[in-house]
Amino acid sequence: MNKPTLAIIVPCYNEELCIENTVNKLFLVIDDLIKKDKISSDSYLYLVDDGSKDATWDIIARLHDENKKVKGLKFIRNFGNQKALLAGLEGVRELGCDCTVSIDADLQQDEWAIEKFVDEYLNGADIVSGIRNDRKTDPFFKKLTAIMFYKTMNILGAKIPPNHSDYRLVSSRALKIMELYPEKYLFLRGFFNEVGLKTVYVNFDVKPRLAGESKFNFFSLMALALNGITSYSVVPLRFVTVLGFFMALFGLLVGIETVIEKIFWHNSPNGWATIIILLCIFGGIQLFCLGLIGEYVGQVYREVKARPRYVKDIELK
Ligand code: UDP
Numbered sequence: 001m002n003k004p005t006l007a008i009i010v011p012c013y014n015e016e017l018c019i020e021n022t023v024n025k026l027f028l029v030i031d032d033l034i035k036k037d038k039i040s041s042d043s044y045l046y047l048v049d050d051g052s053k054d055a056t057w058d059i060i061a062r063l064h065d066e067n068k069k070v071k072g073l074k075f076i077r078n079f080g081n082q083k084a085l086l087a088g089l090e091g092v093r094e095l096g097c098d099c100t101v102s103i104d105a106d107l108q109q110d111e112w113a114i115e116k117f118v119d120e121y122l123n124g125a126d127i128v129s130g131i132r133n134d135r136k137t138d139p140f141f142k143k144l145t146a147i148m149f150y151k152t153m154n155i156l157g158a159k160i161p162p163n164h165s166d167y168r169l170v171s172s173r174a175l176k177i178m179e180l181y182p183e184k185y186l187f188l189r190g191f192f193n194e195v196g197l198k199t200v201y202v203n204f205d206v207k208p209r210l211a212g213e214s215k216f217n218f219f220s221l222m223a224l225a226l227n228g229i230t231s232y233s234v235v236p237l238r239f240v241t242v243l244g245f246f247m248a249l250f251g252l253l254v255g256i257e258t259v260i261e262k263i264f265w266h267n268s269p270n271g272w273a274t275i276i277i278l279l280c281i282f283g284g285i286q287l288f289c290l291g292l293i294g295e296y297v298g299q300v301y302r303e304v305k306a307r308p309r310y311v312k313d314i315e316l317k
């Protein structure tokens with residue numbers, strides 16, 4: 001078998017303080033793997049500048065002039081880390097590679113775990129996902145929300161292992177299948193997890209940031225979590241329908257009970273009963289209808305995304 005070409009994708013947003021250091025460190029890994037005969041010598045780096053406002057792109061352009069193995073692109077504005085990652089995956093798919101690893105520009109993920117990723121790839125895995133050993137470097141709030149997010153996702157039916165990250169290796173086969181998912185807000189962690197290719201998990205250590213500060217805030221994390229939930233689950237919509245149904249049912253039962261009491265025991269409660277009963281029935285019906293509409297909106301939503309209905313594994317011809 002020919003040695004695989006490895007492309008390392010690095011999304012960068014205002015990373016002028018780290019980027020050069022990061023590139024040097026990643027080349028140490030690449031050179032080491034080339035020396036060990038695990039990857040081909042035309043392996044390269046692919047840097048995606050997510051519309052940085054600092055000197056990040058100037059540094060990347062200079063590094064490219066010095067070494068053509070530094071490739072990349074620049075966004076016209078900041079589109080967010082997930083879009084940068086997506087552009088990186090599509091970029092290396094076009095340039096050509098056998099497998100690709102995505103890693104953060106601050107090298108918080110242990111870059112030497114890439115060797116383990118490549119070993120798993122050579123053993124036949126299509127996707128190798130990095131799992132953090134712990135979240136020691138995360139602030140308390142981020143730790144808490146991350147745990148809540150993965151718990152919610154699992155309850156809602158999208159099976160994503162906790163402490164999952166965007167540090168992963170994917171094969172060119174996985175990249176090709178990604179082309180069949182044209183949805184604009186593809187949730188990468190969900191996609192690679194459910195695509196159906198052989199997946200292996202590798203643990204890695206998380207380090208503090210090299211330099212600069214975290215580019216994520218509460219709202220960008222919320223957006224990531226909400227996109228994950230709505231693109232992989234319609235359970236919240238269904239929940240509204242079920243809630244409305246039971247509320248209306250409850251109102252109806254209390255109503256029947258009141259009427260029966262009135263007829264047989266001549267025990268008529270005060271006016272509050274009528275109010276509560278009507279409130280429950282109408283509130284319930286409204287919620288139920290809203291949920292029902294939601295089901296249709298959900299259906300349209302699923303269709304509009306135009307995901308493939310199935311993906312062939314092997315074809316015999
Ligand atoms: N990033 C990006 N666009 C953004 C925000 C972040 O491309 O809008 C990149 C950033 O440069 C880094 C990676 O995404 O390479 C992870 O960001 P960061 O380290 O700030 O996040 P944290 O480690 O705090 O989750």
Ligand code: MG
Pocket residue numbers: 104106108209214
């Ligand atoms: Mg980081």
